Amino acid sequence: MSAPAEAPATGAFCLALLRRQLTLAARRPIEIGNPLLFFAMVVALFPLGLGPAPDKLAGFAPGILWIIALLSNLLTSETVFRSDFEDGSLEQLLLAPQPLFMSVLAYIGAHWLTTGLLLALVSPVFALMINLPGQAIGALVASLLLGTAVLSLVGGIGAALTVGLKRGGMLISLLILPFYMPVLIFGSAAVQNAVLGTPAVPYLAILGAMLCLAIALAPLAIAAGLRISVDA
Amino acid sequence: MSSGPSGEPLLAVHDLCLERGGRELFRDLSFEVRPGHLVQVDGPNGAGKTSLLRILAGLSRYGFEGRVERHSLLLYLGHQSAVKALLTPRENLAWHVAGESAYGDTEIEDALNKVGLYGYEDVPSHALSAGQHRRVNLARLYLSRSALWLLDEPFTAIDKGGVAELEKLLVEHVQRGGAVVMTSHQPLRVAYQVTMLSLTDGLPA
Amino acid sequence: MYFDSLSAALSMDGHGAYVWSAYAISLLVLVLLVRAPRRRQQMFLRQLAGEQKRRQPGLTAKPEVE
């Protein structure tokens, strides 16, 4: 027997996974576009529902934008592990010698890059549609960058726990919305403060803290959830 | 080159009991798999062959009693091919989620050649047939650096020529010092000693 | 007893509606909470007993005799 086989290093493996996930997303551009389209359409619903008075809309804008970002994240979170579960890739991933909590970070990272990041980058356009004052745009983008990463990580937990269930869609919302609430509070508070001209940085710091905590703990929960789902 | 099982066990199973739906599938199952072992798990439908393999692989972690010790990297091929339709066979192997994925380009081409997918390296996998998907999956066996292979019905949807190739590969692997545990309904036609592990249908409890 | 009369206890200086409704709702929930597992257990045992009855050959057609 030759020398014991060495599996590739964790970092290299995670990069390969990230490339794989990004390539998969890029081959289905419509799936990247859908959340953005959803965002645009729901933004358009609010003036129709609340009346188009610009100052009224501006008052609600931080909350509206954040709630839509949250919902569009919710809709995509469910799909993170779905196709891999269905074609058997997920069980192969569980058997990989590299630590699972690192490889799921690659999955979540790819999810964030194709949803949250893009959403944060295009959000100024939607912000202008509902009269968010210009000085708050920076805080909006920054809070969405940090906040959607937390949402992706937390959503991953819900996705991992429900991936084996036939009707996971509604359930995942019930499971993870309670965990989305703090992110929503501080995300919209950051934007609200920027609108009022008070510093948004403390709120962004809290979002950063949530992100750190989520990076530390969510992969463990996701890994555990995936092992259960594959075993069920 | 060793011709018979020897050396430290790659896999050890102690007192394994499995019950599903109130039915005992097997009880007090103990065995060791050493380098050079070619084990065929045999038994009627529903005897727990797939369950056993999933327990050995570590995919099933509860619902059974007993202990499984794994001492080597392992490669598990299940019923599903784990081939992504949106990726080409080359990408599927290069970025494979099983974590053995540091293969060179020529290695991948070689392996695809051996499973009869020469020229299909860069065709999107959704253009391939179900049998070809399985072949992409089997190409992993040519690339594998794991000593222990756990194969669940590897011959499904493979034509006669492919089965013969595969049998040759299995023997080469165990002769190199690897070990194979596989489930199959058809007897293996190999010039090598096959260890049979028969799961008889458990009696209703 | 703190209150002088039943009506004083019921009205509680105008807070009676709040206090009594809070207690009533809580008691209702508690009663449901305590009863649920008992009912569930009884239902299950009855269902299981029925299954056993069906499995016993010969008894199925016969009516229950005390």
Add this chain to the structure above:
Amino acid sequence: MWSFFHKLGSPPWLFRIAGSILRWLLPVTLVALAVGLVWGLLFTAPDFRQGNSYRIIYIHVPAAVVALAGYYVMAIAGAVSLIWKMKMADVAMKACAPIGAALTFIALVTGSIWGKPTWGTWWVWDARITSMLILLFLYLGVVALYEAYDNKEAAGKACAVLSLVGMVNIPIIYKSVDWWYSLHQPASIKFTGESTIDPSMLYPLLWMIVTFYALFTCCLLMNMRAELLEREARTNWVKKLAAENRA
């Protein structure tokens, strides 16, 4: 080690023990509950400022305290089930969720009713109330997730993960009063230093808290018994029990 767990985790043994505990604990608890309710409703003096509306404290505070403690019980049982793969921990965890949800619901409803005469509003988005609402959602999430799985063993593990993740919320609930300014008063019962509640009001409150803990235990044991029967439906001891029940 394993044999100890096996004894502790033996379903018929647990079923029997839980039954014999319930035989005396449940009646005692129900009597204590009745005594506490009458005591709090009729035999204590009203608060010098809130008047009689404060009597809701005797049901609001115990429910809230035990609802929170119940989450800890659930999460710890979940952790035990994940780490030591103990089936009985699974059963206990599953049994906690509906009880916790009911108690959280009581705490929220009574708090809301109490808030109207005291604060002048049915509901405020105060940190502690909001956290309590989230606690209710967490409990309901566990119930929903459990029901969604066909494989009950997998369901138990999945719920254990979920409840452990939810644990992150609990310190926030406890600390929220200190972190954010809120309408909620600081804790009245202190184990260090003097309580800021008059003894004539403190004793019935403590009585009710203990009673609610006992009630939680009763419901937990009853739920566990029901759950055990369903999980062990195919075993002989359950079949025997059903046959006895029929006779």
Add this chain to the structure above:
Amino acid sequence: MHPVRKQRLYLVLFVVLFSSAAAGLVMYALRGNINLFFPPAEVAQGKAPVGQPIRVGGMVLDGSVQRSDESLAVAFTLTDYQANVPVVYEGILPDLFGEGQGAVASGVLDEQGVLRASEVLAKHDENYMPPEVAHALEQSGFDHKGNAK
């Protein structure tokens, strides 16, 4: 080191590293004024922003409550015994609202330093006692918190 042990060690390091980063960020955030709640002293020092929703909490100054005869309008002063903030409000006040009691008013501070409240909530403290006890305390020269006056 055994690979499984090594993996566990990395895992623990990873969790500790990110958790402490989270703790650090929370500390940093709490140094900034994160909630929009101000005691009257800070309002007097001009720390509270004008023209945006804030909350001011304190005690209602004795003798400061003036109710309008025709409408529900009410004016009172919140104090923390260091500074006072005048508040105007129109609406129904909660039962517990009263002079010498705690209250929280949320609204907008105008140029004159008057809080135009949109909501007034009574805050009750953590002390519970029967009226006789409270009365007895008053008589013997203590306030209801048991502090000597």
